[in-house]
Each structure stands twice: as structure tokens, then as C-alpha cells.
């Protein structure tokens with residue numbers, strides 16, 4: 183019996199509230215006749231670089247490209263190794279694998295879903311060139327120890343920030359910076375359902391290193407600085423002007439959207455914290471959480487039961503991710519990643535989005551609680 187209309191993400195209700203601004207900008211973009219990389223793309227990248235307080239934001243076609251371009255900018259080659267969690271979206275590993283880079287997977291912490299310096303270090307070899315921490319579900323990895331580790335071994339850090347845009351990380355010395363600006367290069371995705379999403383595909387690369395930024399600007403545009411003069415091998419990865427118009431509007435709402443997500447997550451946390459068979463997401467003291475996903479662990483093998491039960495009540499859920507990357511066919515290896523394997527059987531993400539109505543959230547909470555008591 184489905185009597186409500188609860189969705190995992192509700193981009194249409196969100197759009198209806200900003201429709202006037204969005205529509206006006208899209209039309210003016212079309213009328214300008216500058217469809218790809220128009221002036222609005224530059225304006226958006228400047229606005230985002232002000233917001234993030236990072237020197238360079240280079241827009242590109244999507245978050246997967248952003249990662250691939252980051253690897254290309256660091257000149258990683260076949261035979262080089264990167265270390266990333268297996269517990270992430272496929273793109274993190276795929277963007278390296280496509281360049282012939284060996285992807286070595288590390289485990290994650292069971293309570294935060296993120297990797298740590300201690301879990302990365304054993305995988306470092308003489309071939310390791312870069313570490314790719316992923317700020318999964320919207321929370322920063324504990325980056326200070328990872329940055330120290332990278333310094334000790336002379337490795338680069340590429341942060342996959344596709345799920346955590348707008349999340350702040352605090353260093354022990356009190357300095358606060360946004361995720362994606364903590365390592366050498368940060369990447370993000372503007373896929374519609376991301377915390378800052380456009381109405382199609384989009385992505386961006388961040389760096390404070392101006393030389394790297396120069397290379398990245400060439401790579402996204404066929405390795406050229408001057409038209410038809412190709413200095414390095416690049417690709418075609420640009421942001422459409424229409425998408426930049428949309429992002430420019432939505433950037434103004436990012437903080438509000440993220441704090442809405444935090445309020446809803448707090449409601450869930452309060453409601454579920456004393457249920458023995460559920461583990462709510464742990465938040466480390468050095469990071470915020472912008473809740474791209476609200477993900478619970480369901481213990482005692484009951485996850486799939488909970489999923490079916492909620493589905494029957496009209497409550498959608500998702501499993502991010504049902505199969506970790508080190509068990510996917512093209513990446514399969516004999517690595518044993520204990521926590522990753524446990525999580526693939528325990529996690530469930532429940533609706534959290536900017537338009538979730540209180541009454542619907544109350545309904546979700548009520549049903550989840552009823553399952554366990």
C-alpha cells in the first residue's frame with residue numbers, strides 16, 4: 183500500500199521553488215549563443231572558487247572526467263599505483279584504471295564509512311604515486327593524518343569530493359577548510375542528485391597549485407592553450423553554459439540546502455540512536471557532515487528485511503553500494519577488506535533531501551522505529 187509520495191531525491195519540488203531564476207538564466211544563456219564554455223562558465227567557476235576559498239576551479243564535463251583529468255595532470259602512467267577505498271562509487275577507481283594506473287584498494291572505518299591514514303599506509307609500495315580519499319556520503323575523511331602520511335611518502339592527494347561539497351574540515355591548529363581543497367587536487371560532480379547538482383552532467387577540479395591548474399585547463403580542452411596548438415594529450419571535457427547558469431543559481435542555496443540536510447539527519451539520529459540493531463553514522467570531531475546520503479548500518483543480518491519492509495510501506499531506500507569495487511568483475515582481486523565486506527551487507531540509505539517534508543520524515547521514523555521495537 184503506497185499512500186505517500188516519498189522519494190530518495192526530489193529535484194522537481196526543489197526546482198519549483200527556484201524556477202523563475204533558473205528559467206530566466208537558461209533563456210538568457212541560449213539567447214547569448216554561447217553554448218559551451220560561455221562567459222557564465224567562467225563566472226560560475228569564480229563564484230565557486232570564492233565560496234571554497236581555493237585559487238582555481240576548473241569546470242569539466244562530469245565527476246568521472248574530473249578524476250581522470252586529475253590523474254592526467256599529475257602525469258600518472260601505466261605501472262603507477264594509486265590507493266583508494268573499495269567502498270566508493272565505481273568512478274573513483276575507473277578513472278584511474280582507464281589510464282592503465284594500478285588501483286590498490288584500502289579498507290574503510292566501519293562507523294564513518296571513510297578510509298583513514300592507518301588503513302591506507304600498509305598499501306603503500308615503491309610504485310604508489312597518489313592517495314585518493316573519498317569523502318563518502320558527505321563527511322570528510324580525517325585528513326590531517328592522511329596529509330602527514332602523504333608528506334612522509336612523498337605522495338599526491340586527490341580528494342574525491344563528489345559527495346561532500348560544502349563540507350568543512352578543521353585542522354588541529356584550528357584552521358578550517360572545505361573538503362576538496364585539502365589535498366593537491368580536489369574533484370567534484372554536479373550530477374543532478376549531488377548536493378550541488380545541475381540539470382545534466384557536470385564536474386569540476388580544484389587546486390591551489392597554479393601550475394597544475396594551467397595543465398588542467400589545457401587537458402580539459404584537447405591539450406591546447408592556443409587554439410589548434412596542442413601541447414599535451416588532453417580530452418574534451420567542458421561544462422555547458424546552461425549547466426553553469428543553473429549551478430550559479432544553486433550555489434547561492436548550497437549552504438541552506440546542506441543545513442536542511444543536517445536538520446533532517448539530526449532528527450533521524452535522535453530517533454534511532456538508542457536502537458540496538460541500528461548504527462547511526464558516526465561524525466568525527468574534525469569534520470562536518472553535509473549528508474549527501476543518510477546511511478545506517480543494520481546489524482544482525484536484518485538489512486534486506488528492513489529494505490523490503492520499508493519498500494512495502496512506500497519508503498524508498500538505496501544500498502550504496504551493494505558490491506564493493508574490489509569484487510566487481512574488471513577490478514576483482516584477492517584483497518580481503520573486512521570492513522568493506524561487512525558494510526556491503528549492512529548499509530541502507532534512507533531518504534534525505536532538501537524537500538523532504540516533516541510529515542514524511544515523521545512517517546519514515548515511525549516505521550523504522552516500529553520495525554525494531
Ligand SMILES: *Cc1c(COP(=O)(O)O)cnc(C)c1O
Pocket residue numbers: 244245246247270271273274316342344345370371372373383384385
Ligand atoms: C557521483 C560520483 C562520482 C562521479 O561523478 P559523475 O559526475 O557521475 O561522473 C565520482 N565519485 C563519487 C564518490 C561519486 O559519488
